[in-house]
Amino acid sequence: MLSGLMNLLRACFRPGSEGFSRTGSDGGGRQDGLLWYKDSGQHLNGEFSMAVIQANNLLEDQSQIESGSLSSNESGPYGTFIGIYDGHGGPETSRFINDHLFHHLKKFTSEQQSMSVDVIRKALQATEEGFMSVVANQWSMSPQIAAVGSCCLVGVICNGSLYIANLGDSRAVLGRAVRATGEVLAMQLSAEHNASIESIRQELHSSHPDDPNIVVLKHNVWRVRGLIQVSKSIGDVYLKKAEFNREPLYAKFRLRQPFKMPILSSEPSISVHHLQPHDQFIIFASDGLWEHLSNQEAVDIVQNSPRSGSARRLVKAALQEAAKKREMRYSDLKKIDRGVRRHFHDDTTVVVVYLDSNLVSRASTAKFPGISVRGGGISLPHNTLAPCTTPTEISGT
Amino acid sequence: MISSKKIIQMAWKWQKEATNYQRKRILWPKTQENAAKAEGCSVWTKAEKGHFVVYSMDQKRFVLPLQYLKNNIFRELFKMAEEEFGLSSNVPLTLPCEGTLIEYVITLIERNVTKDLEEAVLMFIPTSRCHSSFDHHREPTNQQHLLCSY
Numbered sequence: 001m002l003s004g005l006m007n008l009l010r011a012c013f014r015p016g017s018e019g020f021s022r023t024g025s026d027g028g029g030r031q032d033g034l035l036w037y038k039d040s041g042q043h044l045n046g047e048f049s050m051a052v053i054q055a056n057n058l059l060e061d062q063s064q065i066e067s068g069s070l071s072s073n074e075s076g077p078y079g080t081f082i083g084i085y086d087g088h089g090g091p092e093t094s095r096f097i098n099d100h101l102f103h104h105l106k107k108f109t110s111e112q113q114s115m116s117v118d119v120i121r122k123a124l125q126a127t128e129e130g131f132m133s134v135v136a137n138q139w140s141m142s143p144q145i146a147a148v149g150s151c152c153l154v155g156v157i158c159n160g161s162l163y164i165a166n167l168g169d170s171r172a173v174l175g176r177a178v179r180a181t182g183e184v185l186a187m188q189l190s191a192e193h194n195a196s197i198e199s200i201r202q203e204l205h206s207s208h209p210d211d212p213n214i215v216v217l218k219h220n221v222w223r224v225r226g227l228i229q230v231s232k233s234i235g236d237v238y239l240k241k242a243e244f245n246r247e248p249l250y251a252k253f254r255l256r257q258p259f260k261m262p263i264l265s266s267e268p269s270i271s272v273h274h275l276q277p278h279d280q281f282i283i284f285a286s287d288g289l290w291e292h293l294s295n296q297e298a299v300d301i302v303q304n305s306p307r308s309g310s311a312r313r314l315v316k317a318a319l320q321e322a323a324k325k326r327e328m329r330y331s332d333l334k335k336i337d338r339g340v341r342r343h344f345h346d347d348t349t350v351v352v353v354y355l356d357s358n359l360v361s362r363a364s365t366a367k368f369p370g371i372s373v374r375g376g377g378i379s380l381p382h383n384t385l386a387p388c389t390t391p392t393e394i395s396g397t
Numbered sequence: 398m399i400s401s402k403k404i405i406q407m408a409w410k411w412q413k414e415a416t417n418y419q420r421k422r423i424l425w426p427k428t429q430e431n432a433a434k435a436e437g438c439s440v441w442t443k444a445e446k447g448h449f450v451v452y453s454m455d456q457k458r459f460v461l462p463l464q465y466l467k468n469n470i471f472r473e474l475f476k477m478a479e480e481e482f483g484l485s486s487n488v489p490l491t492l493p494c495e496g497t498l499i500e501y502v503i504t505l506i507e508r509n510v511t512k513d514l515e516e517a518v519l520m521f522i523p524t525s526r527c528h529s530s531f532d533h534h535r536e537p538t539n540q541q542h543l544l545c546s547y
Contacts (some may be wrong), residue, residue, distance in 0.1 A: 221483055
């Protein structure tokens with residue numbers, strides 16, 4: 001508790017050189033126009049680098065890295081938690097996940113006294129249910145909340161294992177060194193749920209046999225019911241519960257025929273990987289990155305550049321590619337205001353987590369002060385506190 | 398084979414282009430036909446400094462100054478594009494109207510229209526789109542198709 005307080009105080013009184021901070025004990029990142037970045041930080045199992053570029057008027061991507069105890073009490077287990085939440089229709093769901101998922105995870109880890117697939121599944125389920133209650137409460141005043149949702153990619157490194165849970169089309173890619181050649185190869189760790197993938201379309205058809213329009217090709221993009229590209233998400237309650245698919249929700253979101261079974265799923269794909277000594281780093285990113293860079297291109301960029309700033313370098317590479325596709329200069333792309341900027345690229349979040357094999361193996365018992373960093377943006381939610389404006393929080397610690 | 402209708406349309410476009418050139422600004426769009434000819438149908442020309450590129454439904458390429466992104470009429474056209482086509486960074490940025498409408502909007506911006514006229518245009522645009530010869534099949538499917546469409 002005391003170390004937590006000291007860290008908090010340290011973060012509060014850090015000189016302005018760190019720039020605008022929204023984060024917890026480890027201090028924040030820097031804001032440069034629509035780019036937020038934290039070039040380097042230390043997590044329990046090594047270093048990390050983080051960057052976010054905003055395109056939407058309100059940043060819909062949210063992200064966090066939490067390292068230290070993964071349970072509600074200090075007895076552990078210890079490890080690192082990474083979350084990438086790519087919202088759609090608005091920022092409400094991704095912000096909700098950022099505020100609640102990790103707390104649920106810690107609660108279930110305490111109950112079961114260990115990390116497991118079941119803990120992660122339960123934490124995601126509790127988050128989904130929590131957001132559903134928010135929708136139910138706000139439905140009469142702001143029905144549009146029912147049409148807001150978010151992809152959710154979670155990584156947990158604990159006791160030499162890496163858990164990856166995913167709903168939607170964010171992606172985690174591992175950089176693994178090949179001993180014989182020294183090359184670092186990209187290995188995709190997450191399953192994606194986007195209707196552009198044929199197996200996902202087949203899955204949707206077999207789970208909705210009575211609905212020939214479950215996936216529709218609209219303007220060269222496959223969409224579930226012609227509305228949304230992802231088949232799994234948190235939120236999007238209007239496609240999960242028929243009672244929220246009616247007036248006063250905007251007509252364009254309402255389906256003509258009522259549905260009996262949920263159109264979108266909230267069941268995550270979860271996998272467990274045993275980390276090996278030659279596993280170098282993991283890149284977690286929203287689809288804003290992956291629509292411009294291949295897995296191997298991203299791994300090569302991280303492998304061939306210094307650790308500090310690697311996430312920012314990936315964001316830059318993606319934006320350069322986006323500028324090329326838009327037939328314009330990268331320097332001009334950077335001048336475009338948020339909002340209209342979304343027509344040129346998506347909100348993009350990147351977290352590069354390096355794996356120090358020594359630290360990974362002895363992590364569970366290590367004494368680590370703990371860090372908590374959230375990816376930033378310039379559009380603060382109404383209820384976000386400016387850094388350290390709550391002395392009560394300190395006295396209450 | 399090019400139909401006579403198409404030839405007339407193209408002639409009309411060229412005539413209009415000539416008139417626009419006389420208006421001395423760079424604003425006249427470089428059509429894709431030009432781009433395709435100049436680039437041997439394979440390489441994109443990057444817009445000059447301070448410019449971005451959009452396409453019309455009839456596949457005209459417009460190279461426009463970045464300030465246009467702040468203009469309300471263009472912002473409305475972008476919103477309509479989002480509703481019509483969704484948001485994808487991997488396909489050319491296409492506005493859901495004919496090239497002539499974009500040309501008209503450019504003329505208005507050049508002439509520094511008053512707020513009243515701007516509002517009138519904003520009200521007119523959605524109606525005009527509904528009556529334009531909107532055709533799903535002409536939507537650009539890939540860059541090659543776009544470049545080689547003539």
